[in-house]
Amino acid sequence: MRRSDKYRFYVILAALVVLQFSVRGRLGGDRVAPDFLLLALLIYTIRARPGPSAGVGFLVGLLRDALTPASFGAGALAHTLVGYLSSWSKAVFFAENLFVNGCLFFAGTWCRNLAVALASGKIKGGLLGWELLVWSPIQSLTTAVAGVLVLWLFGRHLAIRLSDA
């Protein structure tokens, strides 16, 4: 593996983080726009081992919790779970395929929203149903589309096995 490829991988992840704080606000409502930060985490977990994925997920979730202190810790827990399970399941079950990766992004986003909703305990009853059956699937879909687009455009640079680095 070339050293430049490793840098490109991190540049793409950083670009996703920048997109999260720049253009995401212009891509529709907060509940339907793609979650670029989670997408960066999921792309990272595709190539990383479950342990580091859980750690990065925890950090990402903790930073997000700092922006929503009312449910502090819920995001950290949710992202930890999603990061670990994504990395583990990708290694065990999933093949290298664009559609499969898209499904992983969709499921990861939906599970993250489910975990945050349950762990925070702020959303209950009908609102929880709406969140999980309407808004979360839409956001999961937009995130999955964005993820597939990123993999399609930069897949060559993302095909880096971090475990070898």
Next chain:
Amino acid sequence: MALGADRYASRGDTLVFLGCVLLSVAAMSLPERIRDPLARDLRQTVLAPFLALQQQTELLSASLERYDAVVAQRDSAALAATFLPELRGENARLRSLLGLGTRLSSGYVPAEVLHEPEPTSALTFAVSAGKKQGVKPLSAVVSPDGLVGIVSSVDAKTSVVVSWAHPEFRASAMAADGSVYGIVAPHGTEGPRIWLLELQGVAYRQLVPTGTMILTSGLGGVLPRGIPIGTVVGLAGEAEGWERTYLIRPAVHPAAVTHVMILTGPPVRGDLRSLFQSSGETP
């Protein structure tokens, strides 16, 4: 190397995962006095550049929206400005009409001219008042500047007005000082002459100076006395040495009228001259 085989969760991975879960649970159970300062510190350190980026993006977005709004307002203002002279003119006409209505005090019906996009619309036109408003055939139709025409037919809510430019229009007229009487009729039936009037039947020995105001005489009982018709601009012709015909520039052009007043009853005063003479003084 095949993907996956070396990426199953090892004991170390599991420990890291469990540690993160425990930390998350601990974070969730933090009291507010610890949780809030921790969140604030994260926002002011690690997240600060990202939040600044987000703030700048929002500012840029708001600026773009404001720019669009300003451009839209400017375009609207420019569009409105194109209609300004017309609106000012209409405003002045309506003010004059209101002033005339006040002076008439009763016996009139205000109406809007329903212009049609046809070349002959100035000869006869419809107005938005009819039998329901008390309009009767042969009622005088006036504007603040003078006579426009007479009502020829009346419907329930509209009426048809024959303007002075119509070939069949006739009105008994007189000079402003009452020294000369005659019949006013359109000067021609085609071409530019259609927009001029002529005073017919003036005795040969009677001279009417250019600039003399011609008013309705009230003879015949159709049109009230004293409504301005126009101003003499010259001699149009002589007939056999015993009659003169004078050319008159009309006081009102039918195509320029948007609102009129239809005189429906006996006016307060017998001679309406003074009402129209003061119409120009109305603000």
